[in-house]
Amino acid sequence: MQNSLKVALIVIVLIYIFIILKSVKKKNMRISYLIFWIITGIALIIALLIPNLVENLSDVLGFEMPINMIFSVAIFIILYLMFDMTVLISKEQRKNVLLIQEVSLLKQRIENIEKKRKDDYE
Amino acid sequence: MKRILIIPAYNEQDSIIKTIEKIKESNINMDYIVINDGSTDGTESLLVENNVNHIRLISNLGIGGAVQTGYKYAFENGYDIAIQFDGDGQHDVRFIDKICEPIVLKEADMVIGTRYLDKSSSSFQSTFMRRFGSNLISFMIKICCRKKITDPTSGFRAVNKRVLEEFALDYPTEYPEPESTVSLLVNKYVVKEVPVSMNERNGGTSSIRLWKSVDYMGKVLLSILVDSISFRKKRRKK
Structure with a gap:
């Protein structure tokens, strides 16, 4: 890999890690998800800093080209993440429906009680 | 027995009051709740x-x-029978007693008012495409549950207290009519069909649009298959 490209990639990964840390500070990321992002960040740095790591690994695993290994790994990780997200969204959606229903039922009950009290008062 | 009409309404300003008036006129002895x-x-x-x-x-x-x-x-307020009734004027008040009958006689846990049974002289039998879709869903339910339901998408139905409790706790919200039917059938609840006639819609648009129907059919068929597995034994049998 050319040195200039390497430097550019390292800068990008550093920005990536910076964004992760920022979201930690703002507390808008759950810890269980955070661990995933931190691990990918560290893995990227290691792959960039240790020379020939990716090449040797792909050789050992039997990939014809290192880039194939990178793409395969990336695609599997993204597939996993997407699956996880759809499960999460479905769960949240169920909870959301439950909330809307219960709040609406409660509101109707309260309104009825208030109306009754008003009528009794008059 | 305490009975209640459940009337879902989404943007039904042209027909909802007419529906309520008709219910009041018919002086059937039951409460109603509109869900806006x-x-x-x-x-x-x-x-x-x-x-x-x-x-x-x-x-x-x-x-x-x-x-x-x-x-x-209905569950919170202790009703014995709940009847699902559309707010758009499609369903006929005269048939309410008829679809409650098998439940009062304890012959069924859920009764579906169906358009397609031969005995009925329905003024509204729906279009060819809808009929075709309905048949396809029927066929799928028959494969998965070994029971023929002629009109699985009919929203005119009555349930007894046990089913009412089940539905209050867990009700499929994506394709509710066929899915809820499957969820009962796989748990050996008795579902019965009664012929009714339905009117053309008074206003509003059907929730199933033509250009979406292929997509809809695929998902419904899949959901029936999935539900027939996932709901098995989930609903407790007393």
Whole structure:
């Protein structure tokens, strides 16, 4: 890999890690998800800093080209993440429906009680 | 027996009051609850003006979520029979007693008012495409549950107290009519069909649009298959 490209990639990964840390500070990321992002960040740095790591690994695993290994790994990780997200969204959606229903039922009950009290008062 | 009509309404300002009037005129001895499913038109103000017993959902849930809210209300208030009844004037008040009958006689846990049974001289049999779709869903239910349901998408149905409780706790909200039927059938509840006639819609648009129907059919068929597995033994049998 050319040195200039390497430097550019390292800068990008550093920005990536910076964004992760920022979201930690703002507390808008759950810890269980955070661990995933931190691990990918560290893995990227290691792959960039240790020379020939990716090449040797792909050789050992039997990939014809290192880039194939990178793409395969990336695609599997993204597939996993997407699956996880759809499960999460479905769960949240169920909870959301439950909330809307219960709040609406409660509101109707309260309104009825208030109306009754008003009528009794008059 | 305490009976309640559950009337889901989404943007039904042209027909909802007419439906309520008809119910009151027919002096059938039962309560009703309108579920305003987050309508964006004048439905809510009409309901308030006319002093109609209703629940306003704080956000749009779709027909399944709205109807389940009705079942929850019915359960909390101790009703014995709940009847699902459309607010758009499609369903006929005269048939309410008829679809309750098998439940009163304890012959069925759920009764579906169906358009397609031969005995009925329905003025509205629906279009060819809808019929075809219905048959396909019927076929799928027959494969998965070994029971023929002629009109699985009919929203005119009555349930007894046990089913009402089940639905209050867990009701499929994506394709509610066929899915809820499957969820009962796989758990050996008795589902019966009674012929009814339905009117053309008074207003509003059907929730199933033509250009979406292929997509809809695929998902419904898949959901029936999935439900026939996932609901098995989930619903407890007393």
